Amino acid sequence: MSITLKVNGKTHSVDVDADTPLLWVLRDELRLTGTKYGCGISQCGACTVHLDGSPTRSCVLPVQSVGDRSVTTIEGLESPAAAAVQKAWAEMDVPQCGYCQSGQVMSAVGLLEQTPQPDDDAIDGAMRGNVCRCATYQRIRAAIHRAAGELEA
Amino acid sequence: MNTPVDDLLLANVSRRHFLKGLAAGSALVLAARWDLALGEEEKEYGADAMPHGWVDDPNVFIRIDADGTVTVTNHRAEMGQGIRTSLVMVAADELGADWDRVRVEQAPADQEKYGNQNTDGSRSMRHWFAPIRRAGAAARMMLERAAAERWGVPASECHARVHAVVHAASGRELGFGDLAAAARELSVPPRERLELKPQSEWRYIGEDAGPAYDVKRGSVVRPKAIDGEDIVTGQAVYGADVAFEDMLYAVVARPPVYGAMLRSVDDGEALKVPGVLRTVEIDGTGQPAGFKPLGGVAVVAENTWAAIQGRKALKIDWNLESAGDNAAYDSKAYRKQLQQTARAPGKVIRDEGDIESALADAAERVSATYYMPHMAQAPMEPPVAVARIVNGRAEVWAPVQNPGATRSGVAKRLGLEPEDVTVNVTLLGGGFGRKSKPDFAQEAASLTKAFDGRPVRVQWTRDDDLHHTYFHAVSVDRLEAGLDADGRALGWRHRTLSPSIGSLFAPDPEHIAPFELGQGFNTMPFDIPAIRLENPEAPAHVRIGWFRSVYNLPHAFAIQSFAAELAEAAGRDHRDYLLELLGPSREIDPRTFGDQWNYGENPERYPIDIGRMRAVIEKATAEAGWGRDLPKGRGLGLAVHNSFVSYTAVVFDVELGDGGGLIIHSADIAFDCGPQVNPERIRAQLEGACVMGIGIAMQSEITFSEGRVQQDNFHQYLVPRIDRAPRETRVHLINPDSEAAIGGVGEPGLPPVAPALCNAIHAATGRRIRRLPVGDQLSA
Ligand code: FES
Ligand code: FES
Numbered sequence: 001m002s003i004t005l006k007v008n009g010k011t012h013s014v015d016v017d018a019d020t021p022l023l024w025v026l027r028d029e030l031r032l033t034g035t036k037y038g039c040g041i042s043q044c045g046a047c048t049v050h051l052d053g054s055p056t057r058s059c060v061l062p063v064q065s066v067g068d069r070s071v072t073t074i075e076g077l078e079s080p081a082a083a084a085v086q087k088a089w090a091e092m093d094v095p096q097c098g099y100c101q102s103g104q105v106m107s108a109v110g111l112l113e114q115t116p117q118p119d120d121d122a123i124d125g126a127m128r129g130n131v132c133r134c135a136t137y138q139r140i141r142a143a144i145h146r147a148a149g150e151l152e153a
Numbered sequence: 154m155n156t157p158v159d160d161l162l163l164a165n166v167s168r169r170h171f172l173k174g175l176a177a178g179s180a181l182v183l184a185a186r187w188d189l190a191l192g193e194e195e196k197e198y199g200a201d202a203m204p205h206g207w208v209d210d211p212n213v214f215i216r217i218d219a220d221g222t223v224t225v226t227n228h229r230a231e232m233g234q235g236i237r238t239s240l241v242m243v244a245a246d247e248l249g250a251d252w253d254r255v256r257v258e259q260a261p262a263d264q265e266k267y268g269n270q271n272t273d274g275s276r277s278m279r280h281w282f283a284p285i286r287r288a289g290a291a292a293r294m295m296l297e298r299a300a301a302e303r304w305g306v307p308a309s310e311c312h313a314r315v316h317a318v319v320h321a322a323s324g325r326e327l328g329f330g331d332l333a334a335a336a337r338e339l340s341v342p343p344r345e346r347l348e349l350k351p352q353s354e355w356r357y358i359g360e361d362a363g364p365a366y367d368v369k370r371g372s373v374v375r376p377k378a379i380d381g382e383d384i385v386t387g388q389a390v391y392g393a394d395v396a397f398e399d400m401l402y403a404v405v406a407r408p409p410v411y412g413a414m415l416r417s418v419d420d421g422e423a424l425k426v427p428g429v430l431r432t433v434e435i436d437g438t439g440q441p442a443g444f445k446p447l448g449g450v451a452v453v454a455e456n457t458w459a460a461i462q463g464r465k466a467l468k469i470d471w472n473l474e475s476a477g478d479n480a481a482y483d484s485k486a487y488r489k490q491l492q493q494t495a496r497a498p499g500k501v502i503r504d505e506g507d508i509e510s511a512l513a514d515a516a517e518r519v520s521a522t523y524y525m526p527h528m529a530q531a532p533m534e535p536p537v538a539v540a541r542i543v544n545g546r547a548e549v550w551a552p553v554q555n556p557g558a559t560r561s562g563v564a565k566r567l568g569l570e571p572e573d574v575t576v577n578v579t580l581l582g583g584g585f586g587r588k589s590k591p592d593f594a595q596e597a598a599s600l601t602k603a604f605d606g607r608p609v610r611v612q613w614t615r616d617d618d619l620h621h622t623y624f625h626a627v628s629v630d631r632l633e634a635g636l637d638a639d640g641r642a643l644g645w646r647h648r649t650l651s652p653s654i655g656s657l658f659a660p661d662p663e664h665i666a667p668f669e670l671g672q673g674f675n676t677m678p679f680d681i682p683a684i685r686l687e688n689p690e691a692p693a694h695v696r697i698g699w700f701r702s703v704y705n706l707p708h709a710f711a712i713q714s715f716a717a718e719l720a721e722a723a724g725r726d727h728r729d730y731l732l733e734l735l736g737p738s739r740e741i742d743p744r745t746f747g748d749q750w751n752y753g754e755n756p757e758r759y760p761i762d763i764g765r766m767r768a769v770i771e772k773a774t775a776e777a778g779w780g781r782d783l784p785k786g787r788g789l790g791l792a793v794h795n796s797f798v799s800y801t802a803v804v805f806d807v808e809l810g811d812g813g814g815l816i817i818h819s820a821d822i823a824f825d826c827g828p829q830v831n832p833e834r835i836r837a838q839l840e841g842a843c844v845m846g847i848g849i850a851m852q853s854e855i856t857f858s859e860g861r862v863q864q865d866n867f868h869q870y871l872v873p874r875i876d877r878a879p880r881e882t883r884v885h886l887i888n889p890d891s892e893a894a895i896g897g898v899g900e901p902g903l904p905p906v907a908p909a910l911c912n913a914i915h916a917a918t919g920r921r922i923r924r925l926p927v928g929d930q931l932s933a
Contacts, residue, residue, distance in 0.1 A: 021458060024456055034388065036534070037612070039866050090381040095378070097584075099532075133585070
């Protein structure tokens with residue numbers, strides 16, 4: 001069936017089964033491959049996108065239930081918090097293999113937009129859903145602090 | 154730069170002796186060693202001993218365009234270890250290039266052209282620092298010669314500075330881009346005339362701006378990671394990101410038990426799923442599986458989701474008979490079986506002194522049995538590959554650690570010559586040994602063939618990954634020691650039991666192979682009068698394969714836990730006791746332990762160095778404040794291990810929280826891998842290994858029942874999340890300027906983590922963990 005979607009500020013019309021998770025629509029239909037598959041059951045966070053600004057696991061979100069909410073993927077991320085997070089990530093060499101990092105960045109931006117100065121507990125709480133098998137967690141924490149500092153300045 | 158390197162220089166003798174000399178670092182030493190080495194007839198080691206060896210032709214690795222852009226070809230797989238940055242740093246530094254004008258190109262599989270590409274064993278920098286340095290130096294000298302000819306001055310007066318060649322006397326200067334075309338026409342300077350930069354002139358190699366995790370530190374001055382920006386903006390291309398307009402999407406239903414075969418399939422319901430096009434049988438390969446696919450039924454569809462839905466609707470009858478007793482494999486029963494076998498003597502691996510009387514005469518006897526379960530590597534990117542066939546030539550895109558084996562495997566599967574197969578290596582979303590086994594690329598090859606060459610992507614789901622990986626070997630280690638009245642160890646008996654990776658390639662040997670024994674078992678370096686090491690049999694019932702640091706994991710866990718148990722029995726401080734077990738600083742030739750393997754390295758250049766082992770222990774304990782007063786319920790734990798010719802010691806500071814939860818306050822990691830090319834990336838590898846090791850200790854376990862894996866996804870196969878990461882992780886790099894040979898980095902950080910953590914748990918709680926993972930043992 002034909003479904004209309006607003007992704008990164010652009011309206012797309014896709015012809016897919018209504019139950020198809022948003023993840024596969026982004027990846028297979030729209031070729032927005034920055035959003036990754038890691039588990040398919042909301043356990044790893046690799047597929048995190050923003051739905052009207054809040055971090056959401058796209059692997060368990062049927063595309064028909066997106067409605068007219070706007071979807072932002074890593075490719076369309078644009079905000080002061082996003083810029084600060086991406087800069088801190090690159091400067092502190094957070095990524096190792098990098099596969100999980102789109103999801104990590106989406107979650108971190110979501111966190112800073114809600115909680116501008118999170119402490120370690122708040123970071124762990126917000127980022128717990130994002131698995132990094134390379135285990136870049138120490139740097140993720142540090143980079144969030146750094147981005148928070150930059151946003152405050 | 155198209156001039157072929159002088160073939161004479163590639164003659165075997167020159168090749169191997171040249172490399173050996175070079176690693177010492179300066180041209181002077183090189184010349185001396187070069188003379189010394191000639192005439193020696195000996196076994197090949199290091200990169201010389203790898204299939205297709207090494208290549209140092211600048212024309213293969215370095216291209217300079219007229220606009221000055223320097224393109225370095227990286228032929229090793231990038232999986233997070235940072236080789237695309239680090240190896241390029243080496244080339245750029247020796248060349249004299251400006252980092253901001255250097256880019257990297259990923260080489261396809263072509264070992265004849267590039268040399269060995271098998272990215273495992275923590276070998277990339279160890280084997281490639283010297284050849285890539287030489288390639289950079291040769292290219293620099295060609296640019297200098299091109300400038301000299303242009304200006305009509307002697308080449309010795311022309312020197313490459315940052316991205317330009319300068320003639321100091323006349324103040325003239327030409328950019329690399331201006332010289333590129335002329336330099337390309339020149340012959341490559343012979344190896345013995347290469348002038349390598351002295352370390353004092355390096356600008357990138359070894360550059361250390363201090364730990365990036367220090368939030369308060371100011372601007373970052375080291376070379377930027379090559380893929381960093383692409384990754385944080387979602388532009389980096391992994392295996393699953395390769396797509397074609399007319400591409401099909403496949404998932405495969407594989408036999409649930411190792412060795413089972415397809416009997417029949419009813420795909421009627423599957424074909425009714427919208428988007429599903431066809432099902433295709435993939436030939437099974439039985440045992441031993443090697444890198445060949447397990448076989449099964451592929452559901453091919455217009456998108457990934459339809460393929461997954463279609464697979465759910467398949468009705469498959471598997472023939473379990475061909476799996477033999479694998480169909481009854483039960484990991485709990487297997488543990489008991491190994492524990493039972495461990496009670497009797499096994500194949501003798503090392504036998505020094507009189508173990509029987511050492512144990513019989515002991516004032517105190519200590520024994521313990523340790524267990525480590527199967528685990529899955531579970532890289533965040535599950536296996537995935539894209540393949541197509543155009544005009545009889547196959548093309549593959551895949552995240553593979555072993556491009557060479559991918560190419561030959563795909564060629565064989567399709568009945569093509571390797572020359573007719575192109576393997577494009579994408580970024581790997583993690584490897585950890587899983588992607589050394591390119592079975593998934595062969596699946597994609599079979600599927601594109603079934604669709605007349607149309608591009609097909611085969612995607613493994615997480616369930617597929619956990620159910621059908623090449624599992625880390627389960628293991629039982631039984632140790633027994635006799636102490637004298639002063640607590641000194643007189644005798645040490647260790648039996649290690651685990652299925653061998655050898656079972657993947659040949660009839661099950663039921664004993665581990667030399668390269669598995671050499672991972673910390675027969676190389677156990679304690680200075681004890683009587684030592685007996687045995688390896689009783691342990692059959693394989695699943696595909697066993699490499700997992701980051703491999704058999705070092707169980708060996709380090711058992712030996713380092715047991716050393717702490719002995720210290721306790723002796724009433725001694727664990728660090729002091731461990732240092733005494735190691736004995737005085739000395740270099741041990743691993744061959745004296747019966748280890749001819751030594752990670753493929755020359756035992757004279759890479760001996761087991763007890764001094765370095767002691768040094769990492771001393772550093773980690775000093776930094777962690779070993780011996781300080783701690784409140785009740787809190788403790789420090791230590792472990793040390795050498796692997797991949799590097800040395801790691803770890804100290805954890807832990808506390809038992811309310812409700813049995815473990816709080817890991819800090820980790821101090823001392824690491825010595827010899828000279829460091831990219832210190833910041835080394836720290837990152839150690840930080841990651843630390844947390845992965847915490848997961849191995851605390852929670853990661855694959856179990857089997859009736860031959861089937863019982864964990865489907867990350868809700869059951871637990872891997873560490875951010876709250877498992879210590880709040881403080883300090884990596885202490887030792888010996889950055891050492892003249893020692895380069896050691897491995899990706900793996901050696903992992904083995905000591907689990908025993909250090911379990912030793913810390915013991916210090917904090919009095920509980921000795923002998924069965925991993927810890928799971929709920931602390932609250933029980
Ligand atoms: S893929 Fe969505 S949470 Fe893992
Ligand atoms: S960086 Fe590799 S999974 Fe996170």
